[in-house]
Amino acid sequence: MGSFDVHKVNFYSPEVFSVQCMSVESDKKKLAIGRSNASIEIWDISHKPHVDRTLMCDSSIDGLAWHKGRLFSCSANGTVTEYDLQSLSPMYNKTVTSGSCWCIAVHNNSERLAAGTQDGYINIFEITDDGLTYDRLMDKQEGRISCIAWDITGEWLVTGSVNAIRVYSRRSGHAIHKLPTGQTETVVSSLAVTNDFTIISADSRGKLCFWDGNKGTNIANYQAIKTNALTVCLDETQTKVYCSGVDPVIVCYELVSMKSDISVECNKWIRSVQLVAHRVEVKSLIHFKGNLYSGGIDGYLCVSSYPPKLLVKYPPLISSSIALATDSRYVLLKYPSRLDIWYLADKHRYENKLAKLATIQYSKNDFVRCSAISPDGTWIVYSTEEKLKIFSLIMDTITGEPMIKKTSIQPVECDVSTQLAFSADSKYMWFATKNENTLVCLEMSHKFDLLTKHCIETSSHIKDLVHLLEVSKSNEYVVAADRQSNIIVYSEGKYYCTLPKYHCAPTCMKIHPITKNLVIAYADRKVVEYNIDNKKYTSYSEQLLLNPPKDLSHRSFPITSIAFDPSKKDSIILSDDNTICVLTHEEETSDKPEKKIKKVESKNKKYFVKTIQNYEHLVFFDFLNNEELVAVEVSPCSFVEKLPSVYKKKIFGMT
Numbered sequence: 001m002g003s004f005d006v007h008k009v010n011f012y013s014p015e016v017f018s019v020q021c022m023s024v025e026s027d028k029k030k031l032a033i034g035r036s037n038a039s040i041e042i043w044d045i046s047h048k049p050h051v052d053r054t055l056m057c058d059s060s061i062d063g064l065a066w067h068k069g070r071l072f073s074c075s076a077n078g079t080v081t082e083y084d085l086q087s088l089s090p091m092y093n094k095t096v097t098s099g100s101c102w103c104i105a106v107h108n109n110s111e112r113l114a115a116g117t118q119d120g121y122i123n124i125f126e127i128t129d130d131g132l133t134y135d136r137l138m139d140k141q142e143g144r145i146s147c148i149a150w151d152i153t154g155e156w157l158v159t160g161s162v163n164a165i166r167v168y169s170r171r172s173g174h175a176i177h178k179l180p181t182g183q184t185e186t187v188v189s190s191l192a193v194t195n196d197f198t199i200i201s202a203d204s205r206g207k208l209c210f211w212d213g214n215k216g217t218n219i220a221n222y223q224a225i226k227t228n229a230l231t232v233c234l235d236e237t238q239t240k241v242y243c244s245g246v247d248p249v250i251v252c253y254e255l256v257s258m259k260s261d262i263s264v265e266c267n268k269w270i271r272s273v274q275l276v277a278h279r280v281e282v283k284s285l286i287h288f289k290g291n292l293y294s295g296g297i298d299g300y301l302c303v304s305s306y307p308p309k310l311l312v313k314y315p316p317l318i319s320s321s322i323a324l325a326t327d328s329r330y331v332l333l334k335y336p337s338r339l340d341i342w343y344l345a346d347k348h349r350y351e352n353k354l355a356k357l358a359t360i361q362y363s364k365n366d367f368v369r370c371s372a373i374s375p376d377g378t379w380i381v382y383s384t385e386e387k388l389k390i391f392s393l394i395m396d397t398i399t400g401e402p403m404i405k406k407t408s409i410q411p412v413e414c415d416v417s418t419q420l421a422f423s424a425d426s427k428y429m430w431f432a433t434k435n436e437n438t439l440v441c442l443e444m445s446h447k448f449d450l451l452t453k454h455c456i457e458t459s460s461h462i463k464d465l466v467h468l469l470e471v472s473k474s475n476e477y478v479v480a481a482d483r484q485s486n487i488i489v490y491s492e493g494k495y496y497c498t499l500p501k502y503h504c505a506p507t508c509m510k511i512h513p514i515t516k517n518l519v520i521a522y523a524d525r526k527v528v529e530y531n532i533d534n535k536k537y538t539s540y541s542e543q544l545l546l547n548p549p550k551d552l553s554h555r556s557f558p559i560t561s562i563a564f565d566p567s568k569k570d571s572i573i574l575s576d577d578n579t580i581c582v583l584t585h586e587e588e589t590s591d592k593p594e595k596k597i598k599k600v601e602s603k604n605k606k607y608f609v610k611t612i613q614n615y616e617h618l619v620f621f622d623f624l625n626n627e628e629l630v631a632v633e634v635s636p637c638s639f640v641e642k643l644p645s646v647y648k649k650k651i652f653g654m655t
Contacts, residue, residue: 004623004627004628004629005347005627005628005629006628006629006630006631007344007624007628007629007630007631008631008633009331009333009342009354009620009630009631009632009633010632010633010634010635012322012333012619012632012633012634013634013635013638014317014321014334014335014336014634015335015336015642016298016299016316016639016642016643017035017036017037017039017299017316017336018035018036018283018295018296018297018298018299019033019034019035019283019284019295019296019297019299019301020034020035020036020060020061020062020283020284021033021034021061021062021063021064021283021284022034022064022284022285022286022293022295023064023065023066023071023286024045024066024286024288024293025066025069025071026288027068027069028046028069029044029045029046029289030042030043030044030045030052030066031043031045031049031286031288031293031301032064032066032071033295033301034061034062034063034064034073035061035299035316036060037336038056038057038058038059038060038061039054039055039056039057039061039367040054040055040057040061040064040071040073040083041053041054042054042055042071042085043301044483044504044505044523045288045291045293046504046523047504047522047523047524047525047558048507048523048524048525048555048556048557048558049301049303049314049558050507050523050558051318052483052505053085053088053465053467053483054088054318054369055083055085055088055089056088056367056385057073057075057081057090058077058090059075059076059077059079060075060076060077061073061075062074062075062076062100062101062102062103063101063102063103063104064104065104065105065106065113066106067106067108067111067113067127068108070082070127071083071085072104072106072113072132073104074096074101074102074103074104074115075100075101076100076101076102077100078095078096078098078099078100078101078117079093079094079095079096079101080093080094080096080101080104080113080115080123080125080132081093081094082131082132086464086465087434087435088434088465089385091131092131092132094125094131094132094134096115096117096121096123097117097121097123097137098117098118098119098121099117099118099119099121100117100118101115101116101117101118101123102116102117102118102144102145102146103115103116103145103146103147103148104116104148105148105149105150105157106127106150107150107154109154110154110170111126111127111128112124112125112126112127112135112150112154112170113125113126113127113132114148114150114157115148116144116145116146116147116148116159117144117145118144118145119140119144120140120141120142120143120144120145120161121137121138121140121145122137122138122139122141122145122148122157122159122168123137124136124137124138124170136173137173138157138168138173138174138175139168139173139174139175141159141161141164141166141175142161142162142164143161143162143163144161144162145159145160145161146160146161146162146187146188146189147159147160147188147189147190147191148160148191149191149192149193149199150193151193151197151213152193152195152197154170155169155170155171156168156169156170156197156213157169157170158191158193158199158213159191160188160189160190160191160201160203161187161188162185162186162187162188163180163181163182163185163186164178164179164180164181164188165178165179165181165188165191165199165201165211166178166179167179167199167213167216176216177213177216178216179199179211179216179218181201181203181209182205184205186203186204186205187203187204188201188202188203189202189203189204189228189229189230189231189245190202190229190230190231190232191232192232192233192234192241193213194234194238195238197212197213197214198210198211198212198213198219199211199212199213200232200234200241201232202224202229202230202231202232202243202245203229204228204229205223205228205229206223206224206225206226206227206228206229206245206247207221207222207223207224207229208221208222208224208229208232208241208243208251208253209221209222210269220268220269222253222269222271224243224251224253224271225243225244225245225246225247225249225251226247227245227246227247228245228246228247228281229243229244229245230244230245230246230281230282230283231243231244231245231282231283231284231285232285233285233286233287233292234287235287235292236287236288236289238255239254239255240252240253240254240255240272240287241253241254241269242285242287242292243285244282244285244294244296245281245282246281247281248276248277248278248279248280248281248282248296249274249275249276250274250275250276250277250282250285250292250294250304251271251274252271252272252273252274252275252306253269253270253271253272254269254270254271254272255267255268255269255270256268256269256270273306275304275306275311277294277300277302277304277311277313278294278296278297278298278300278302279298279640279643280296280297280298280643280644281296281297282294282295282296283295283296283297284296290305291303291304291305291310292304292305297643297644298639298643299315299316299639300313300314300315300316300639301313301314301316302314303556312556312557314557314577315577315617315634315636315639316639317617317619317634318334318619320370321333321334321371321619322334322619322620322632323371323372323373324373324620324622324624324630325373325374325375325376325377326375326623326624326625327375327376327377327426328375328376328377328378329343329344329345329346329377329624330342330343330344330357330373330377331344331630331632332371332372332373332380333632334368334371334382337361337362338359338360338361338362339359339360339362339368339371339380339382340356340358340359341356341357341358341359341360341373341377341380341393341402342354342355342356342357343355343356343357344624344628344630357393357402358393358402358403358404360380360382360391360404362384363384366384366385366386367384367385368382368383368384369383369384369385369416369417369418369434370382370383370417370418370419370420371383371420372420372421372422372429373422374422374426374429374444375422375424375425375426376426377393378392378393378394378426378446379391379392379393379422379426379429379444380392380393380404381420381429381431382420383416383417383418383420383431384416385416386416387410387414387415387416388410388414388415388416388417388431389406390406390407390410390414390450391404391405391406391407392404392405392406392407392446393405394446407450409449409450410450411440411442411450411451411452413433413438413440413442413452413455414440414442414450415433415434415435415436415438415440416433416434416435417431417432417433417434418432418433418434418465418466418467419431419432419466419467419468419469419480420469421469421470421471421478422471423471423475424471424473424474424475424513425475426444427443427444427475428441428442428443428444428453428471428475429441429442429444430442430469430471430478431469432458432466432469432480434465437457437458437459437462438455438456438457438458439454439455439456439458439466439469439478439480439490440452440454440455440456441453441454441455441478441493453493454493456490456493456494456495458480458488461486461488461495461498462480462482462486462488463482463484463486464482464483464484464486465482465483466480466481466482467481467482467483467505468480468481468506468508468509469481470509470510470511470518471511472511472513472516472532473511473513474516476491476492476516477489477490477491477496477511477516477532478490478491479509479511479518479532481506481509481520483505484505485501485502485503485504485505485506485522486498486501487499487501487506487509487520489518489532496532497532497535499518499520499530500537502522502526502528504522504523504524505522505523506520506521506522506523507521507522507523507558507559507560508520508521508559508560508561508562509521509562510562510563510564511532512564512569513564514569515531515569516531516532516533517529517530517531517532517538518530518531518532519562519572521558521559521562521574523558524553525552525553525554525555525558525559526544526545526548526553527541527544527548527552527559527572527574527583528541528544528545529541529544529572540570540585540607543607544583544607549583549609551581551609551611552574552581552583552609555576555579557576557577557578557579558576559574559575559576560575560576560577560619561574561575561620561621561622562574562575563575563621563622563623563629564623565582565584565623566623566625566626567626568584570584570585571583571584572584573621575615575618575621576618577616577617577618578613578615578616578617578618579611579612579613579615580611580612580613580615580618580621581609581610581611581612582609582610582611582612583607583608583609584607584608584610585607585608615631615633616633616634616635616636617633617634617635617636618631618632618633619632619633619634620632
């Protein structure tokens with residue numbers, strides 16, 4: 001990698017949305033995360049965790065549950081909702097009795113969904129192929145139901161509320177046990193149930209309590225944390241319990257076998273390790289495949305384990321929130337409520353480093369799924385959940401000030417889009433529709449009579465949402481990739497070829513401007529190079545697959561962007577959240593301490609890996625031209641500034 005001027009944009013500070021609840025789908029290895037902005041992120045956790053897709057909801061997300069690949073949520077508006085993960089929209093809403101719905105739980109074998117409400121009602125629904133069918137209403141209890149859980153058989157239902165835990169019989173609808181939590185007012189916030197029907201509860205006193213669900217008796221109580229405990233979960237072996245809450249320390253209690261004085265073996269829960277992964281309160285914990293997933297007010301998804309000791313923090317950021325207009329030196333920054341266009345100064349003109357040109361405010365309650373800016377900077381496009389919106393950015397000839405003008409004429413094909421891409425000459429814009437499974441190419445005209453050049457039906461090749469879209473520099477090829485690892489190449493509006501299917505989804509891809517080779521990075525950090533003209537992998541790619549460098553493949557974050565060094569045709573630059581990796585055929589030397597060079601040799605080829613680790617939360621990295629780079633990063637301090645005050649603990653020696 002040669003020497004370049006780097007524009008470091010470090011003032012980008014998107015809003016942080018806290019994690020409200022989580023649920024895992026074990027078969028497909030998907031993690032659903034409900035956030036405070038009423039969105040649901042579906043994370044793929046089969047390899048390097050990354051956001052698979054995002055759903056925007058009409059109301060708050062207070063509980064999530066999976067059933068055989070189907071996702072359900074509940075909200076304070078008193079409904080249970082099932083979602084279409086293909087169209088990214090609600091399929092239907094079921095109203096519960098009565099009031100707000102605060103928690104749901106699914107029992108997969110009996111195909112039942114239980115929902116707890118503000119007024120103490122438990123609604124039981126049967127999950128059918130057509131949706132949710134009302135089954136029955138359990139006996140009303142006093143106060144709000146804050147948490148709910150099934151036993152392994154599906155015959156018993158456990159609820160938590162103020163001052164009590166209740167055990168219900170699903171068949172009779174009656175409560176068979178009422179387990180009081182104490183004399184002081186206590187809110188039971190979270191429940192877990194073991195296979196032998198031990199009930200584990202976390203409450204507002206910070207206590208972790210163990211109960212015998214068969215006898216309705218208390219087994220043990222522990223002061224797990226200093227204040228409100230909000231979440232509890234079991235590991236797969238059901239020998240470890242994790243608990244956390246307003247006091248953000250995550251504590252683990254482990255089931256150990258002990259001998260009493262009379263040599264009788266008994267099991268006891270003993271406090272073991274603890275972890276501080278978050279700055280402020282933790283609202284949800286899930287243990288899956290040896291890893292503990294935690295989320296809370298700070299918005300981070302933290303993945304931890306012990307042993308081996310591991311902690312990786314995935315920030316609440318979307319890598320596709322940045323776009324670069326290379327010809328005009330503009331950078332487009334996407335925020336939840338607006339788009340900002342900034343000008344990157346030219347050092348040859350002795351200008352100021354950065355200047356804000358314009359802002360496009362969204363309409364109220366609009367959720368922008370994707371956005372793009374043309375290379376010449378004259379077109380800004382974004383898609384909401386309702387339509388595609390196209391704007392023109394022009395400079396006033398008199399004042400020299402930038403002006404934003406919305407196009408009034410749009411083709412019929414301007415449907416809601418999941419991905420956008422401009423041609424290198426800014427004459428054409430490609431987009432993938434969310435509902436019609438088509439790729440559309442628009443011919444851009446400043447007369448605002450946008451014409452449809454190509455409209456390609458992709459359902460025979462594309463089987464899922466298109467999340468990656470690339471156009472070659474010569475406009476000869478268009479490549480679309482979906483979440484099921486189908487990667488299709490189109491040429492002149494027609495199907496050209498299909499790449500070999502890999503076992504995990506691609507996270508980014510890019511076409512080399514000179515060689516036309518398509519470079520793809522997958523979720524397991526495998527990198528391939530495909531020659532589109534010859535319809536086969538390059539020899540360089542074969543060597544990478546046979547002998548992948550550990551410095552590239554063993555990192556915790558997925559690769560989110562690809563760039564090509566203009567000075568070296570055989571150089572590939574890959575970046576993730578905090579690292580830049582440079583793959584090249586030629587050996588490079590560097591004396592800088594933050595850079596590491598590793599030589600990897602094979603029988604036929606040799607290549608070199610250089611890693612640069614001096615970034616934090618790098619969301620964009622690409623070349624502006626042959627001499628300049630643009631790096632956009634988000635400072636972790638910007639997240640901390642938006643957080644509420646941390647729970648205060650007394651420190652030894654201080655008052």
